[in-house]
Amino acid sequence: ARQSPSTCVMSGVDSITSQVKSLDLIGSERNRPLRTQHTPDDLNYVDIKPAQRPSVKHGTRGEQIDLLVNWYQLNLQLTKTQTIYIYELKMEEERREQGVKKYVEIKNYTTIAQIFWDMVRSKKNREIFSHPFSLVFDDKKRMFTPCRLNVPGDPLWKGKVRVLMEISSMFDINPDKTTTDEEACARYLNHLLSQKSRWIPPKNADRREIEFSKRFVQVGGGMYLIPRTDDIPTIPVQKGVQFWVGLYATVRRMEDESPVFLFGLSNKLFVELNLKLTDFYAGINDFHPVDRRSCLSDKAANDFDHKLGGVKLKCAKCPVIDKDGLVVACKDRHFKLVGISKGEFPSNYEMRVEDKGLQERDLTVTKNDGSRIT
Incomplete structure (x- = not known):
């Protein structure tokens, strides 16, 4: 039998109403708080205290033993607060492309170091770099100095290569072994320790300084001995690739903020010298x-x-x-x-x-x- 239109409408409303009720039930189930299992009363809880590290403040635990470590404590010998100034350098080389002159930033670290020390030793810049042996350069773009420099706004090195330099920041090293910027201070001390192996001496320098700079190469935090003679040990890996022996050196801080000099042997892959x-x-x-x-x-x-x-x-x-x-x-x-x-x-x-x-x-x-x- 055919249903009337009113009957069809009522049946549709009833179906919608039943769906809404089912949704309400689902929502009520979701909103019901989570019930956890009951914890038995016969379980005993133990309060475990973390062990404290032996130090001057906390004393010792157990039997003491002697340790041999590969670090030495640094004695800065400061009687007053020392301020270290950080300068940012940018070196650019003149190039011509299609008759147009422009300057391109130099990114080769060896070239940057050579340009920097030539600039410092130049007679034109003696008033700016009056104490060249107090400068510490990272061979990239940062220079550290305990003296504030009178840097002009114009490029320091003109011609085919120009050098732009401006002060970036500063930090203090206090006699009580604290500093206003621990990261910058550690970076400064690391570069200071490796300066001798990275420094490019002038042509009229002492023969021992020239020989020292030719014998070592600085890569990252390691100072590696260049095998220019057969008596220097190397480990062949494959054709044209060798392991060179080096010394890894860095600066760390102890619990009492004292700086220590950490070192150890390391090795790194290098391309064989003078390989045709x-x-x-x-x-x-x-x-x-x-x-x-x-x-x-x-x-x-x-x-x-x-x-x-x-x-x-x-x-x-x-x-x-x-x-x-x-x-x-x-x-x-x-x-x-x-x-x-x-x-x-x-x-x-x-x-x-x-x-x-x-x-x-x-x-x-x-x-x-x-x-x-x-």
């Missing part, structure tokens, strides 16, 4: 030693390009050419290998490199018969 590119390629492919008579086939040239593309190269005695195209000097230059390809003649190969990422240039042209590369 052809010898490195022969080593990773297990070839026999490469000499002047060794040849490179077309297939090997493609493999050479694939495996060594992008490797960094150091070229000794690279000619320096002036604006007239004349060779005026020779110096070490660093390049990035792009690859090798056929030259103008079928029997020649050209090695393409990048100079500081600006452009590609031809570095070497091999002229021997076949695909010989020298």
Whole structure:
């Protein structure tokens, strides 16, 4: 039988009402407080007190033993509060692109350190850096000094390279071994301890200072001995890669805020010194030693390009050419290998490199018969 419209409407209302009631029940179930299980009364609770670390304030616990530690307490010998000023440096190099002159920030740490010490020793800046031996530089962008400098607003070093310097912040070191900025103070002491291994001496410096700077390299917090002779220990890892032995040094603070000098032996991976590119390629492919008579086939040239593309190269005695195209000097230059390809003649190969990422240039042209590369 057919239902009337009113009956259909009432049945729809009843169904909606039942759904609303079910939702109310669900909501009431969710709002009901969580009931936890009853804890029996026969359980005994023990109040455990954390053990205190032995020190001057808390005494000792148990039997005392002697320990051998690799740190030494630093005696700053301060009679009054010493203020250390922090300066921020920015070094830029002049470049020309499409006839437009602009300055690009220098990011190579070795270049930055060399420019900094040349600037400090310059006669033009003697009034600014009157006490050069009190300066501590991190080889990046921060300089620490106990004397406030009279820095002009203009760049300190003009020409192809300019240096901008301004005061950044300061902190105090008090006689009671406290400081207003613990992080900056620890950073200053760390750089102070490693300054001798990072310092670039002048050409007229004492021979011992020059030899010391040539024997060590500073990487992170470690000072590593450069294996320039065979008697210096190294651990070969693979062809062209070695472990160098070094000394890790840093400054830490004890519980009573006393600074201590912490040191220990460390090792780090380095690229083998004076490794020729052809010898490195022969080593990773297990070839026999490469000499002047060794040849490179077309297939090997493609493999050479694939495996060594992008490797960094150091070229000794690279000619320096002036604006007239004349060779005026020779110096070490660093390049990035792009690859090798056929030259103008079928029997020649050209090695393409990048100079500081600006452009590609031809570095070497091999002229021997076949695909010989020298």
